[in-house]
Amino acid sequence: MDFYRAQVLCCGGTGCTSSGSGEIIKRFEEQIVKFGLDKEIKIVRTGCFGLCAAGPVVIVYPEGTFYSHVRVEDVDEIVSEHLLKGRIVKHLTYQDKERGEEQHLSLESIGFYQKQKRIVLRNCGVIDPENIDEYIAFDGYKALEKVLTSMKPAEVIQVVLDSGLRGRGGAGFPTGLKWKFAAASKGEQKYMVCNADEGDPGAFMDRSVLEGDPHAVLEAMTIAGFAVGATEGYIYVRAEYPIAVKRLEIAIKQAREYGLLGKNILGSGFDFDISIRLGAGAFVCGEETALMASIEGMRGEPRSKPPFPAVKGLFAMPTNINNVETFANIPQIIINGADWFRSIGTEKSTGTKVFALGGKINNTGLVEIPMGTKLREIIYDIGGGIPGGKKFKAVQTGGPSGGCIPAELLDIPIEYDTLTQIGSMMGSGGMIVMDEDNCMVDIARFFLDFTVDESCGKCTPCRIGTRRMLEILDRIVNGKGVEGDLEKLERLGRNIKATALCGLGQTAPNPVLSTIHYFRDEYEAHIRDKRCPAHHCQALLNFYITDKCRGCTACAKVCPADAITGVVKERHVIDTTKCIKCGSCVEKCRFGAIEKR
Amino acid sequence: MKSIAELEAIRQKTLERVAYRKDADSDIRVVVGMATCGIAAGARPVMLAFMDEIRKRNLQNVTVSQTGCIGMCRLEPMVDVIVPGQGKVTYVKLNPNMVPRIVTEHIVNGNPVLEYSIGASEDQ
Incomplete structure (x- = not known):
């Protein structure tokens, strides 16, 4: 048996990897060899711990010491002090500066983790995602064993139905019901698809699960395949997630070696295998019908429903599609039961x-x-x-x-x-x-700009309607809004929501409609007073020099448009007709004398 | 292909290796003084001997960790063995040959090796 007295867990998620955790891991490996500790200490590359703001993150067990913002230079000190001499390097541990707290020595004591309940992310940051044995040690593939040895497909579906699990991809359709429909459909071949095309630019939980706990998704897909009678699975993941793709490939290979994918899984007679399909990153391919078209090798465009995928999906066969996070809940629900899952969350939204x-x-x-x-x-x-x-x-x-x-x-x-x-x-x-510095009109414009870009162009409301909305918003933030613009935006928005072909168009007006609803006064300030209350919209701003000015001439020198004039030791003036609002003078002024109004 | 029994074996075997990422409260702790004084007195071979013994006997729920100087440098190498519920026993002036006995009698059987302990040493 391998016995290590200490284990160093380094985050290998995308966030920490991009801030240099690869170098840190390498340095740890070099340093422990240098000090002759390589037989005593194990370095483990894990998935994401969640607190990406503190990355790169390193945790040392058995103490559970939590080091944050680790730099390559810090590794030597951690090795020579903590690993060699057993002295925790306190100044490198995590500290919640906003709260003025003491340095935290362990992960569990941090406010960030205390209110969390980790089911989907339970293994992220705990196991080595490239080692199937570690997943197995933390009850991995136990749910699959249970399903294949003691349950009937209908029983599996019933447990998921009873758990109240709803689709985590966004729409919140009950997962058990989806499985039930797919199970009831007739077809010579059925498919199980995992939607890992995480298109929302601000979201990365699916990536994190795939990077930190890929086997959980494979296990869940196999269970789902058994429940609905599918024998082939596809994971549709975007090519922008190279670490996730690599770990999935490793995980699939290991699962096949262990006979957890392939023919006659665990001797049960059930066959199931999974392959990966890479997406090119189009937002619309997160929509299930567009996603299936893309897997089939066609252009990623949605089609109208019905027929739903459960009836006529991938390659015109009954297909079940769930999102990564939805799948990641399944093994835990099978092991702990529907009642356990229902006990978490609320009545209508469990878990x-x-x-x-x-x-x-x-x-x-x-x-x-x-x-x-x-x-x-x-x-x-x-x-x-x-x-x-x-x-x-x-x-x-x-x-x-x-x-x-x-x-x-x-x-x-x-x-x-x-x-x-x-x-x-x-x-x-x-x-x-x-x-308070964010302008809500600009935020709405930003999101709409994204959806206009990502509209596939198949249906008119989305292709043309959202573009018209964007033009109106552009006008407003540039100070050219006119009375009636808000009413036009609302009418257009409502029409697009009602008539667009797929989820992309049906939801695209949401950021605009909700900001008009809650922040109407900001829109009106832009349109009527040509003023941006958050001082954000460049076109509606003017720069002024106040009487704090000492006449140092720094601003006049830096101004690229020669818009600032004045005599030494006297207050300067900005010619607002020449000013291009670049903000260089504000940065340069040492007296805080330049204001945006 | 693996059978369910084989999976269970992998689970148990790997769990031994990863268990203390879960819950370390119930572990027996071996704490070796590894400040400059301890290292100079030969704490490192002592610690390695503990690890070796734990490995050989396939002991679970034992962690080996290090600590700094506790001020009695003349008694180094010093090792604390802490069995939950039984308090701490401090062993002093250890060498690797003394370790197997501590592991057998104290960690496995629960009987501290009093003659190696700090009390015995200081009485002399």
Whole structure:
């Protein structure tokens, strides 16, 4: 048996990898050899720990010491002090500066993790995702054993139905019901598809699961295949996720070697195999019919439903499609039972949901919380609040298809239905926090710009309608908005929602409609007063020099447009007709004398 | 192809290796003084002897960790063995040959080796 007295877990998720965790792991390996510790200490590359803002992250067990923002230079000190002499390097451990807390020595004591409930992410940051044995050790493939040896397909579906699990991809359709439809369909071949085309630019929970716990998805797909009678599975994952793709490939290979994929799995007579299909990153390919078209090798365009995929899906055969996060719940539900799952979350939204926290928030990262948690708890208790003491303005959930939620609604519980009621949606779980410096009109324009770009062009409402909306928004942020623009936007938005072919178009107006609903005064300020209340929209800003000016001439020298004039030691003046609003003078001024108005 | 029994064997075997990423409260802890004084006195071979013995006997729920100087440098190499519920026993002036006995009598059978302990040493 291998016995290591200490294990060093380094995050190998995309976030930490891009901030240099690969180099750090290499350095650890070199250093432990140098000190002759390589027989005593094991270096493990894991998936994402979630607290990406603190990355690269390193955890040392058995103590559970949590090192954050680790640099390659720090590795030598951790090895020579902590690993060799057993002295924790306190100044490198995690500290919640906003709260003025003491340095934290272990992961569990951190506010970020205390309110979380990790089911989907339970193995992320704990196991080595490239080692099937570690997954097996943490109850991996136990659910598959249970299903194949003691359950009938209908029983599996019943457990998932009873659990109340709803699709985590966004729409929230009951997963058990989907399986039931696919099981009831007749066809010579049935398919199981995993939607890993995480298109929302702010969301990365699916990537994190694939990177940190790929076997959980393989196991769940096999269970689902058994339940609905599918023998072939596809994982449709975007090529922009190279680490996830690589770990999936390794995982599939290992599962085949162990006979957990392939013919006659665990001697049960059930055959199931999975292959990977890479997507080119089109947002519309997250829509199930477009996704299937793309797998078939055709252009990724949606078609009208019905027929639903359960009846006529991939290669015109009955197909079941679930999202990565949905699948990642399945093994736990099978092992612990439907009642256990129902005991977490709320009555209509059971279990947990993973959110990708981003924007103006201290703890950027992935959080998994029980459904029904209040937005306020996520943003302040887990997310650590807004940086720089700024005021919270709104939170955008559901990515480009979702809506903005203002401060007065922060105490609503997070559930599928409550979010839809207030004009947003659960969506994929992106959660972008905005503070007083964000202009809501510009935010709406930003998201709409994304969907206009990503519209496949098949149906008119989405292709032309969203572009017309974008043109109106462009006009407004450039100070050329006219009376009646808001009414036009609302009418167009409602029509697009009602008539677009697929989910992309049907939800594209959401960011605009919800910001008009909650922040109408900001729109009106842009249109009527030609003023941006958040001082964000360049076209509506003017720069002024106040009487704090000492006449140092720094601003005049840096101005690329020669718009600033003045005599030494006297107050300078900006010619607003020449000013190109680049902001160079504001950066240069040492007296804070230049204001945006 | 693996059978269910084989999977269970892999599960148990790997669990031994990864278990303390889960819950370390119930573990027996062997804490070796590894400050400069300890290292100079030969703490490293002692620690390696502990690891070797644990490996040979395939012991579970034992962790070996290090600590700094506790101020009695003349008694190094020092090792604390902490069995949950039984308190701490401090062994002093150890060498690798003494380790197998501590592992057998104390860690496996629960009887501290009093003659190696700090009390015995200081009484002399």
